[in-house]
Amino acid sequence: MVKLIALGEILVQFNALAVGPLRHINYFEKHIAGSEANYCIAFIKQGNECGIIARVGDDEFGYNIIEWLRGQGVDVSGIKVDPESFTGIYFVQRSHPVPNRSSMLYFRKGSAGSRLSPEDVSENYIKSADIVHSSGITLAISDTARDAVFRAFSLAKIRSFDTNIRLRLWSAEKAKSEIMRLLNEFKPDFLITDPDDSKIIIGESDPEKALKILSNYSRIVVMKLGARGAMVYSDGSIYFSPGYQVQVEDVIGAGDALGGTFLSLYLKGFNVKKALDYSIVASTLNVMIRGDQENLPSTKEIEEFLAEMKK
Amino acid sequence: MVKLIALGEILVQFNALAVGPLRHINYFEKHIAGSEANYCIAFIKQGNECGIIARVGDDEFGYNIIEWLRGQGVDVSGIKVDPESFTGIYFVQRSHPVPNRSSMLYFRKGSAGSRLSPEDVSENYIKSADIVHSSGITLAISDTARDAVFRAFSLAKIRSFDTNIRLRLWSAEKAKSEIMRLLNEFKPDFLITDPDDSKIIIGESDPEKALKILSNYSRIVVMKLGARGAMVYSDGSIYFSPGYQVQVEDVIGAGDALGGTFLSLYLKGFNVKKALDYSIVASTLNVMIRGDQENLPSTKEIEEFLAEMKK
Amino acid sequence: MVKLIALGEILVQFNALAVGPLRHINYFEKHIAGSEANYCIAFIKQGNECGIIARVGDDEFGYNIIEWLRGQGVDVSGIKVDPESFTGIYFVQRSHPVPNRSSMLYFRKGSAGSRLSPEDVSENYIKSADIVHSSGITLAISDTARDAVFRAFSLAKIRSFDTNIRLRLWSAEKAKSEIMRLLNEFKPDFLITDPDDSKIIIGESDPEKALKILSNYSRIVVMKLGARGAMVYSDGSIYFSPGYQVQVEDVIGAGDALGGTFLSLYLKGFNVKKALDYSIVASTLNVMIRGDQENLPSTKEIEEFLAEMKK
């Protein structure tokens, strides 16, 4: 088994029980979320191990996060309860005003999660892992969180990074400069991104062109294309794996499902093509439910899906 | 800002929480509905003003209607509480026996709403509006309601009419004669209809042919085509705007969303083509939820939708 | 087994899912109700038989009523589908403005149920029964319904009557005159009433005094006292059985539970005291749920309750 350690903010998500503007939604469903936590569980579902370095508040939602992740098999020993702040949360508005697109209303400014700092990154803990992962969100939430990522990456054996730019958290300029600094400094082994993000960081949104440029910074680059599927650059060639059309409930988290599954399967020894084909299944199932983690499939379940599709 | 005054019955809708015949539905969700109220809110969402002339019963549902509409920004000063009758209601059965089609079970006979009468139409109030709107439903519910529409139209500066024929409320013959009488008498500036209704009133269901015939009665004629989109006749030419395919929850109210949005945007200065393109977005979002008013988009939200579609 | 035939209107009940004024209730739960139907099922639960003479509309709610009652073991051969009217319905508002009291908003005027008429009362069908039951509600809903009750009573072997005065359906004067006419004409074997109703019909609300007066009209008189319990007059003496204190969800139907259970057990051979003690259990359980029929206990379940109380 391979162990991944992810750094990021874990949040409590309140997903609208119905489609429409939040003002008209009366009921909300609670889920645990956060890009790196999603990666982590997708990673575990393929039979590997994962731990998270993060902070939560000393409140019901903080303990909720720890209990849920521990239940899902995550090593929570790196999650610190920060008595001086609160657990970040957000609300999900679905299919309004754009069908099958979700938007977020965050309550995370100054949260415990954003107080993640280099002191939370234990050298021994990082060295116990085979691979360290983080995302643009963690770079964006605070300077100390960003520094924690840089420290962890500097200690890591293998590095994975998902650009995950959220323009509510920082400006495009800030996103570009911080992410490019990280790519230049570490040339992470795995880079996961999408056309909107690559437009921001390298000025190119065409998937194939962007992949080629990004291959200068990373050995294996995954380009998420939403419902259309995904591409992966590796060893000088690009492989495209198409998506599946399903009834969409909430698209949030689909990219994390893809990224976490891909990393885990590749590190288990799958080739990039097979790893990508399988990962698409994880992101496909992910969009059929509210919540980002409950529908993540195991390797065996992915194979059941693929077998059915071949019929 | 432009002000529209609509005349019609506002009802409480009990929408089945699940698909299937009502006998097997255990839970119902309450919404405020009624064609003219739907028009009114779609109209307001584009930044204009709207008032409604109507009657409700002196019961919880009547006050529910007033409070909801007032909350949504409707001028409710023309809504009278009629102590001698009750607020009309209806139940919505969805996707049985026809997928993505809804059917209504009304409890509105003799309702306060149907007791609307010319005495409810204050000349000063009508004159405070730029445009007066009503529909075939209001003509159908009672003779006094019909007379109220005729009185309001006779006092109006600009007139808008949606044929909205409900064969449970009157016969095709009655519908034809009353609507044609109104069209002949007022030649409303705006006429909104669909192929089924034009088949009844002018014997023609082909959209383009019907539009040409109806252009004799109205300067601008909108032909709603359901999921396929809509057409508009204006100045001798016809423009078609296609619909969008989305997951349907309840189609009721989609036509009102389209009509109300179109009127409001056109009166704000949009040309008919742009107004129609935008209106289709409103009706598209409308079918994704139960309830007729909660998902109506603002102009800015419509533009967000259109921008996403162009990607 | 003994067979009871009841005459009355069966309605669909929409019970508020939460406490408070209906305007603020978003979800409603559907149940089948109606005093005589409640009696009928309470009667069957004690191991006897019951049929209902009634009309429902040719709509989903009408078939809902027939299917539900047939499922519960009611003989529905006397329920006519009336194609010319609709099935009556009502909404239940709970604990507002009075805690643990419910109020009804009816949509039953002109309903199929109110069109019950003497022609619906087949002589053979009535003669197949051991006992015929009806209530003040049936006298109130229409003249033809009242005449149907009189016809059925004139053909019956044993008669039972529950005063059940609903002042939204008729005036106190009308209630008094019609009910006294029935009592005088038939001197029913069983009379079920409460202090409010006896105040109206005989001007006496004191339970014991009222029972004595009413014993001039009926051999066995049951006085329902709500949460306090009930009394029964029989053979010159009065027996009081106290109520039980439980968490109240909806009190509607508790009196019918008591009456129907009492009749059934008495006719099975229980003495009036034991029949009353058992009946109180049925009305106690009834108030713990929304809906009037789902929590009605069998004789064996009543005994389980009583055994527990003795512990």
Place this chain on the structure above:
Amino acid sequence: MVKLIALGEILVQFNALAVGPLRHINYFEKHIAGSEANYCIAFIKQGNECGIIARVGDDEFGYNIIEWLRGQGVDVSGIKVDPESFTGIYFVQRSHPVPNRSSMLYFRKGSAGSRLSPEDVSENYIKSADIVHSSGITLAISDTARDAVFRAFSLAKIRSFDTNIRLRLWSAEKAKSEIMRLLNEFKPDFLITDPDDSKIIIGESDPEKALKILSNYSRIVVMKLGARGAMVYSDGSIYFSPGYQVQVEDVIGAGDALGGTFLSLYLKGFNVKKALDYSIVASTLNVMIRGDQENLPSTKEIEEFLAEMKK
């Protein structure tokens, strides 16, 4: 009217309220199910009669089954309450790991339903029916249940059989040998199957080829093809009727809807083509809801669907 008698196990179904693995589902919705019960209600919906021979446990779920089926118009006189066992149940997991496919978790081993035996098959009762139906599930659940089917078929005038192989109940080898024994012994008048099942019993999954082979065992053979539609073999020729694309909630029971509707309409005098076209509508509506019976259409409702599709 024609009467069908079906033999099989009736179960209580707990359908996941949301999509995903059962471990993450918090709420479940109860329905009555079981292939033969589904057939029976589809049969009744077309205006014919149906009775079921089955056993249920002496528990709340057993009485639930009897009351529900009686309500739906099923003759339940052949359903025995078996005091020595329990009512079988199962859980439905939806769209995980395969979108729009459901999987079952049974609690039926040793259930009352599986204790069905030849002694439950009354000769007089079978002779009161025009046609007897059962399925591979009933052959699979126990030897006594299988013997009951053989006894009933030996007494029947007309026979119908649905292969319905569930590999969680028996092996493919056992399924093949038992079903072929039945086909050889009785050459049922109607045989309903699908490509997976025919692969098992005759080694052929190509629909047309399989139909030709199976026509040696049955006069009329229906081949269910899921969302693609269905085929029927009759009198040497094959007719294909395509399916309709709708929003899928739960596909379980669609085949029973098709089979039961087909049998009923054919026996009412429809030709095989028309009967198949209509039956596809029943299976189409069936997949739009959770539960197998609530959305089954009447003949008139099927015609309403077909009329709408022709528009």
Place this chain on the structure above:
Amino acid sequence: MVKLIALGEILVQFNALAVGPLRHINYFEKHIAGSEANYCIAFIKQGNECGIIARVGDDEFGYNIIEWLRGQGVDVSGIKVDPESFTGIYFVQRSHPVPNRSSMLYFRKGSAGSRLSPEDVSENYIKSADIVHSSGITLAISDTARDAVFRAFSLAKIRSFDTNIRLRLWSAEKAKSEIMRLLNEFKPDFLITDPDDSKIIIGESDPEKALKILSNYSRIVVMKLGARGAMVYSDGSIYFSPGYQVQVEDVIGAGDALGGTFLSLYLKGFNVKKALDYSIVASTLNVMIRGDQENLPSTKEIEEFLAEMKK
């Protein structure tokens, strides 16, 4: 009619759908809340007028607040949309760890509501009111909000103040000093408090003793005693009105219900005793639901309650 203007923060409340620690609650129900908004609606329900001076964020929850309050009849012209901050929210945990007590988890630090400032207090607007009301919460949320209250009080004709100390918002010392400063400076006409709060501000928790001390600062002092009822000091004497025992859903907002109803009825001309008796009914009904405003009774509904209690 009398007009009250209240200053305070309006919040969106997410009330746990079930009892227990928030970590185990999966569903939340949205309500509009905030002490002064609760006062305002209780005030309106007695037939008077109310406006609120407040800030909300430029987000869905902000518009939700405005639409809801406008619907309820509140004058929202003094509510400013602050584009630089967000609408405050909170979660309600019920009956854990103390039965029938609720606790709050706030997300309001730096909220738009807390940015209320003296510049939001228009002299003309205040002068249009008969009475100005605020609470300790508004003093606590920020210095600018406190200054806004002082400014409004300095402009007011009649003043009302509810101590409402929330120790999560400020320390007991700060609460004491700020509230005493306000009491000393303005000697508000109405003071509403409870034993815990008077313990903090005057060191006395005995209701009668506290009332006497507080009568030095205010002409009419109301002492809320929770389920036990309430007392009022006026003209040298103290009147006690006992509470009613009901099934508790959520006690939050009960004190506001009492205070707002009392003020409104007293200003309508009720004497303090009658006003208090009526107000207790409002707080009693309030605890029977989740949400602080939906169950507030009108004067007529209060009388219906009292009439029933006298039976």
Place this chain on the structure above:
Amino acid sequence: MVKLIALGEILVQFNALAVGPLRHINYFEKHIAGSEANYCIAFIKQGNECGIIARVGDDEFGYNIIEWLRGQGVDVSGIKVDPESFTGIYFVQRSHPVPNRSSMLYFRKGSAGSRLSPEDVSENYIKSADIVHSSGITLAISDTARDAVFRAFSLAKIRSFDTNIRLRLWSAEKAKSEIMRLLNEFKPDFLITDPDDSKIIIGESDPEKALKILSNYSRIVVMKLGARGAMVYSDGSIYFSPGYQVQVEDVIGAGDALGGTFLSLYLKGFNVKKALDYSIVASTLNVMIRGDQENLPSTKEIEEFLAEMKK
């Protein structure tokens, strides 16, 4: 910290969402339950450690149990996934026919949990614990499970036993003989029981008398008295701690809450009186929710409850 190891069957509970007979319940809520698991979590909540020795099936419900318990902090290393059987489940019917009493419908015969056997009891694992606990349920479910308990007790340092007799699982005679054999053989340090159980095992249901007799078998004996409270025998004297009256949702699991909390606090050094007073709070909170584990309080929360009661 002290570590307890418990042996028993962990089940999935489906709790009726409403009060009444299961046949009329449409929705069920899933919880993880089982007496020993309840003990374990109550134990952990007081700051100690707990592991469970048990078997679950290789199905979604089995993994559900493991994930939930791991999340709650239970050491799940002793829980074996048994591929040859299924996870046991049960349904809870509430308040019918006895208010505030629940009854269970089990599907656990032959379950993985009942296949617990001595080979599952690792000597090293037991020796890692300070105390071993089990109950009459585990003795009842199978001979191998009983043998596992005897083996674990023979290896344990300290022993705790809850009689927990479920007459649906074994006869009173069997219960008596097996439990007395265990008491005689091990004289467990802690014995938890109630009057019904002690009536069965020692023929005495009077709490005080029973405690005295049972003190011959165990040093500390806890007598659960339901809503009335509990008693504890220790060192020759009996202490009674009264219960609290609260709104009851489901009483199942209250005894386990009491027992687990008592053990944990006593082992932390509380004296028996204080430990009992605190434990009663845990059982009080437990009955306010559906589910047996979600409302269990920490020591600090118990103290918050007690502080409030003293007010």
